[in-house]
Amino acid sequence: MNIGDVAERSGLPAKTIRYYEDIGLVKPLRSANGYRSFRDRDVHKLAFLGRARALGFSIEDCRNLLKLYEDDGRTSAEVKQIAEVQLDRIDRKIAELTEMRATLAHLVDACAGDHRPDCPILADLAAKEEEIALLNEAG
Amino acid sequence: MNIGDVAERSGLPAKTIRYYEDIGLVKPLRSANGYRSFRDRDVHKLAFLGRARALGFSIEDCRNLLKLYEDDGRTSAEVKQIAEVQLDRIDRKIAELTEMRATLAHLVDACAGDHRPDCPILADLAAKEEEIALLNEAG
DNA sequence: GATAGGGGTTCCACTTGATGGAAGGTCAAT
DNA sequence: ATTGACCTTCCATCAAGTGGAACCCCTATC
Incomplete structure (x- = not known):
């Protein structure tokens, strides 16, 4: 073919x-x-x-899964382990995105989105410099 | 500095x-x-x-946000629009991951994870070839 | 004055997982 | 013979950095 x-x-x-x-x-x-x-x-x-x-x-996971797929001597434990690690990666990614989403949604919500320049989104992005500065002073 | x-x-x-x-x-x-x-x-x-x-x-978003940040003539609408697009991207990503997670969690759950080779995870990954074949026959 | 260390500099390669495109060979049909 | 749809290889590009080599700078110490 x-x-x-x-x-x-x-x-x-x-x-x-x-x-x-x-x-x-x-x-x-x-x-x-x-x-x-x-x-x-x-x-x-x-x-x-x-x-x-x-x-x-990942491609590397795929390579390993394929190897197991073609190996009659595999154990389902080996496969499951790869899958569990991947499940964990997904969970962490979802958690990360969910947190981003919350912050961003909050900011979008607070922004008038009109013709004026005042913007809580920019304010937030800018404000954190000071937080970092404070953190550094503290630390 | x-x-x-x-x-x-x-x-x-x-x-x-x-x-x-x-x-x-x-x-x-x-x-x-x-x-x-x-x-x-x-x-x-x-x-x-x-x-x-x-x-x-994204870096390109950052570039634009930075430009707006430094532009007194900006409107909050411009900023908000960039943020809304990003929020949407996040939502789609979360949806995608959530679906992956559901499928994978189901498979992991079904897998004994023992010394035997039988594995619903591999079975699922392999089985879909046939679905695709059927899809193609149908289409 | 030499030297050690902890900065800094540039530049090139590598990562992940493809994708786009150029230049050109093959094949079936007209 | 030539069109058009295939196929081939190879090289470049994307995001968003990161790692490392080779080399410069500055200060302190012996």
């Missing part, structure tokens, strides 16, 4: 598939004309990668 | 400050010995940048 078909079937752009070959995630064969020739196995792997990436796993 | 002091006061690493100069966010003077010489104004700007970045604003 040529890269175009694989792209369609796996849902990944051809460019991405080439990139994945480049970094050693898939190793398609080559036809006589130099075109990449993908086996079903390669297509499966790419679809797997697409899913794993959609869950936010 | 030298870069080390500024780093401490603004809370930004010296490397980052140099980088910010590089991309034109701050323009410190130079002492006779070639050292960067930061005025209070520069330190304020850097602290401002630190805060804005902490709220997730």
Whole structure:
């Protein structure tokens, strides 16, 4: 199968598939004309990668998950551990964003958004210099 | 003021400050010995940048916010608009992560995490190939 | 005067995960 | 023969820094 078909079937752009070959995630064969020739196995792997990436796993995680996927001697504990670490990363990211959101929403709410220059958003961004200065004086 | 002091006061690493100069966010003077010489104004700007970045604003947003900050003729509407777009980005990101989290948490929950190879996580990542295949047959 | 340390400087490479584009080869059909 | 849709490689670019090498500056101490 040529890269175009694989792209369609796996849902990944051809460019991405080439990139994945480049970094050693898939190793398609080559036809006589130099075109990449993908086996079903390669297509499966790419679809797997697409899913794993959609869950936010890093490329390195994907590499490891793929290895486990193809290793009959794996234990589900190994897989679970990778997933748990990722779950934790997601949780921390969500917490971080939620905090940002709260602060920003508060500021947006306080801002008139009119023709005047007075703006609590800018005021807040600027004011914190002093907080930092105070912190440093204290510390 | 030298870069080390500024780093401490603004809370930004010296490397980052140099980088910010590089991309034109701050323009410190130079002492006779070639050292960067930061005025209070520069330190304020850097602290401002630190805060804005902490709220997730992109460097380009920061550039614009800084411009507005220094422009007496600004309107709060301009500022608010940038902030609202950012708020929206955060919301979309949170939604995306929340969905990832739900899927992943479900899978982690279903996985025994023991010595056996059977793993719902891998099964899920692999199974979706077929969904895609079906989707493609249908479409 | 030499030297050690703790600043500072520049510049280049690397990170993550692709993506865009140029220049050119291949293939099927007209 | 030539169009158009494929495919190939390679190089550059994005965000937002970070790490490190090689080298300069300044002060204090021996």
